[in-house]
Amino acid sequence: MNIMPRSVRQRIRSIMFRLPLMITCAEFEDFIISYLDGSLSPGQRRVFELHLAVCRECRNYLAAYRSAMSVTRDVLDAQTADTLADVPEDLVSAVLAARSQQKRK
Amino acid sequence: MKLPESSDPAPVTEQKPHAMIRQDKAVTEQFVRANLGWMLAVAKRIVKDSASAEDVVQDAFSNVFKNLETFRGDAALKTWMHRIVVNQALMALRRQRRRNEQPIDELLPEFDRDGCRIDEPSMLSDIARTPEAMLLSADRRQQVLASIERLPDSYRVVLMLRDIEELTTSEVAEMTGLSEANVKVRLHRARAALKKLLSPLFEGAGL
Ligand SMILES: [Zn+2]
Numbered sequence: 328m329n330i331m332p333r334s335v336r337q338r339i340r341s342i343m344f345r346l347p348l349m350i351t352c353a354e355f356e357d358f359i360i361s362y363l364d365g366s367l368s369p370g371q372r373r374v375f376e377l378h379l380a381v382c383r384e385c386r387n388y389l390a391a392y393r394s395a396m397s398v399t400r401d402v403l404d405a406q407t408a409d410t411l412a413d414v415p416e417d418l419v420s421a422v423l424a425a426r427s428q429q430k431r432k
Numbered sequence: 433m434k435l436p437e438s439s440d441p442a443p444v445t446e447q448k449p450h451a452m453i454r455q456d457k458a459v460t461e462q463f464v465r466a467n468l469g470w471m472l473a474v475a476k477r478i479v480k481d482s483a484s485a486e487d488v489v490q491d492a493f494s495n496v497f498k499n500l501e502t503f504r505g506d507a508a509l510k511t512w513m514h515r516i517v518v519n520q521a522l523m524a525l526r527r528q529r530r531r532n533e534q535p536i537d538e539l540l541p542e543f544d545r546d547g548c549r550i551d552e553p554s555m556l557s558d559i560a561r562t563p564e565a566m567l568l569s570a571d572r573r574q575q576v577l578a579s580i581e582r583l584p585d586s587y588r589v590v591l592m593l594r595d596i597e598e599l600t601t602s603e604v605a606e607m608t609g610l611s612e613a614n615v616k617v618r619l620h621r622a623r624a625a626l627k628k629l630l631s632p633l634f635e636g637a638g639l
Contacts, residue, residue, distance in 0.1 A: 341546030351547025360620040384549040390557035395627035402576040411469040418486050422464050422493045
């Protein structure tokens, strides 16, 4: 897909990121958390989205970052469902026994 | 008794006055059964190991029963109990001996001298666009869980509390003793590291 060698692309990007309203990928990285929690100012947001529009590396990166978040959530939700489906009886008994002890004191 | 599959795992607590949970044996048992599952799931996510998670739940219930008397109901009961179990789990984690942890630095994104990202494209990027792909196999789920466990505790915990327990930045700061700025930095690094750890799992053949 990509005819240009990586080094040439990198050079073009590094020049482009020095243009007005442009940030580097490293600066973009620092904005991600605020972008995702919606706390960027409208101006910062425009700058962030401009970088996103011109930088394929960051576009792929952000998509993978978000996928990692959603996969993590899905897997932990599934783990919760497993735990709910199979609550250990001995733990229920232990909690109730401790409760009776506590009340007697 | 089997727990209802409903979205509200603790219907009993919303209806019964706290006095009944305190005094009536049957209600106590119902209360314990309705809440033990989700509390255990929270504890497991934080302390990782099942045996310690069970200890955490025991301690959390003992704490809940002790303080039900003073519980004012200005916070929802479940929210209050959630905080108790999280705090109890954090305490247990602090007591655990840290095993050799992989430094997070090796898992963080890399940039060249000009601040350009150096990153291999990852199949993970495409997952968000294919919702049915979310039906992960049991094997794949195990691999994802193992990757999460590879994160250093101090980062993993922040990720759990923010992204999974859905606590706010200031709540997490208060519970962990970190500054809010530090909570944000750790959350971002934990997510970035996890992205790096999960990427190889999703290369090549489907899910
Ligand atoms: Zn970039």
